[in-house]
Amino acid sequence: MSQTLSAMVGLRDLILSGELLPGERISENLVAQRLNASRTPVRAALMRLASEGLLDPIPSGGFTVRAFTERDVIDAGEVRGSLEGLAARLAAERGVSSDTLNRLRDAVQGIDGLFASEDPHFDVKSYIAFNRIFHDTIHAASDSAILRRQIDQLMSLPFASPSAFIEADDSRPILRTILIVAQEQHRAVLEAIEQRQSARAEAIMREHAQNSVRYLLKVKGQAQQLRLKPNGTVIHFRQRA
Amino acid sequence: MSQTLSAMVGLRDLILSGELLPGERISENLVAQRLNASRTPVRAALMRLASEGLLDPIPSGGFTVRAFTERDVIDAGEVRGSLEGLAARLAAERGVSSDTLNRLRDAVQGIDGLFASEDPHFDVKSYIAFNRIFHDTIHAASDSAILRRQIDQLMSLPFASPSAFIEADDSRPILRTILIVAQEQHRAVLEAIEQRQSARAEAIMREHAQNSVRYLLKVKGQAQQLRLKPNGTVIHFRQRA
DNA sequence: ATTGCACAGTCTGTATACAGGAGTGGAAAT
DNA sequence: ATTTCCACTCCTGTATACAGACTGTGCAAT
Known part of the structure; x- marks a missing residue:
């Protein structure tokens, strides 16, 4: 390297x-x-x-x-919602290849598989992988280099990725509920793109992005630091100005 | 330096x-x-x-x-619409200082002054300056460092700025009409922010951003190159892949 | 004529030396 | 005791040297 x-x-x-x-x-x-x-x-x-x-x-x-504030986490969620919403809308408006649709369906079905049993100890690692595929595929499906650049730029922030909130805390029982809701949104976005319902795709994707932020902040609670990864990765917050 | x-x-x-x-x-x-x-x-x-x-x-x-395509120009308009729309919405939701409101009003009144006479040879340079103040003020009014970074990043592209289309071609009679419409949108965005109508602020700002792209592309026409500034600044386009 | 190979020229990535400037600590003066 | 000034140290920004990699050309072989 x-x-x-x-x-x-x-x-x-x-x-x-x-x-x-x-x-x-x-x-x-x-x-x-x-x-x-x-x-x-x-x-x-x-x-x-x-x-x-x-x-x-x-x-x-x-x-x-750089020090990040709780406000930054919220704002990153808003921006991610806007950009990913735009990606979903463009994908729906411009139409996607059957190959893309298949990748999206595979990701959704993959997650369905994880929740097939009632076992609360589902495979979080796999969820993150499938989730990542789903989101990356939609970014690519927007067929917009400009938009993809902006999204990549945003996602380079450690708390802005679609899975950041999962890595922050994987206390299973609550998480399972959250992710089942998220999965329902995946399904709806996929359907909207299939049926070229661009406004619907955008709206749901936006809401989807902000859900993760809401959970992330709930996890964060009063803590001054946010532990983002099992290996001890930490984000320091400062008080709001 | x-x-x-x-x-x-x-x-x-x-x-x-x-x-x-x-x-x-x-x-x-x-x-x-x-x-x-x-x-x-x-x-x-x-x-x-x-x-x-x-x-x-x-x-x-x-x-x-990097070579840019016409598609990139369109996409930059979409992304700018989303991001500036978000900025306007956040400004409306979070509320703005009276100082901010005054700056916005000054910018709008400044532009009104330029169009006061029927003279088609209005002061384009001043329009660009006022327009820039208006947009910058809204970006700042979003009170979001994350969002401002994203916007700055996008605007660093030479064809993504709010005034790019003006610099591309200032054939006055058409331009005047375009800019009067744009000014009406400025006024509406300002009013929406004043009255905390966040959805309205977002929607109008989004439309406002895309109007400039539409005009820019009309100007571009069939040309392979896009002359962005009087001094000969040029963007080269390649054919779509 | 075309393809494969070797060689040379050029370029990038890296290391290091150097100069100007910013920040710090202490001492002196009020 | 506090403040101001000075000197010193450390650091960044810049220049340059060097090594490895890559590219492109030309020649030879098929």
Whole structure:
């Protein structure tokens, strides 16, 4: 792998694991030592993470880790709803290939399979995989490079992905209910796209995106930090300004 | 100014003026010579322009100038409609300061002033300025850092800004009609925000964004290139895939 | 004529050296 | 004690050297 790429994942880990705290200036030298790289690829990684929105540039030079507020999580949900809603609408308006329809049906059926038994310990990993396929397929089905870029940009934020809320907390009984509702929305979006009901596709997709945020915030509760992944990935929140 | 900044504007000029053609690989050395800089700041500029979407990374290394299709222009209009619509809705839902309202009213009144006389040779430059203030103020009024980032990202594309279509062709008689309609939409959006009619604000703003695209495409006609600025700025289109 | 291969030129990615500037801490003066 | 000024250190931005990879050309073989 290129030094720049590995510096990117290394830096992201340092940030998401909380070893680099929000607000403090990031020293290129320290990071370079820490990751066994020279400053050049580290600089490249810093610039890319800044363009992703994970870092804030300091006017006088350098970067700090960006702090996110609860408001940012809500807003990301709104934006995701708008963009994914647009993707679903465009897919419905422009029409999709039978290949695309099949991929969507497979994803929906895959999730149905997970919920076939009443067992509350369903396969969360598989749900995330199927869910990802469903959403990615719709993004692609919009057939819009511009839109896909915007969505990718947004999803690079650790709390903006369609599955972020699942990774945050997988206490099964509640989660199962939530996901069954979500799955019903998947089915409705698929049907709307099949029948070229673009407004319906957009509206449901928008609602679908915001549901996850609502759950994510419920999970978050009063905590100052949001633990996003089993391995300890953490997002630090600051109080609202 | 920093070398990186001036390399960015220099590179953007080289691209938009058509001296670097879409598809061809950009040589860091040539650009560095051309701009009297070393490769390091040129590389930084290349990376930033790539993150803006103006350049395409080549898998084997380096970048090419990105070619845009007519479809991209349409899609940018859809995305802009969604994002600015969301901004208007959030502004209406969350409420705006009287300071913000005043800025919006000033912008609208400013444009009214331009159309006060029947003279078809109204002040296009001023219109663009007022229009920009109006839109920027609404983006800020959404009070959402996440959304503003997304909008800024989109607007960095040369054909996605609210005034792109004006700069493309300012044949006055038609333009005047178009802009009077646009101004009526400004007024309606302002009123909707004042009265916290969020759905109305969103819908009108969305339509407003797409109107400009429609006009831009009409101007474009059959041409292979789209001249975006009086100084010769050009966007190259390729045939749809 | 076409295809495959080898070689050379060029380019990118990386490392490192250097200079200017920003931030910090301490000391001195009020 | 507080504030201001100065000096020092660290850091970023930039230039440049170097190595490996890739591309394109030309020649040879089929």
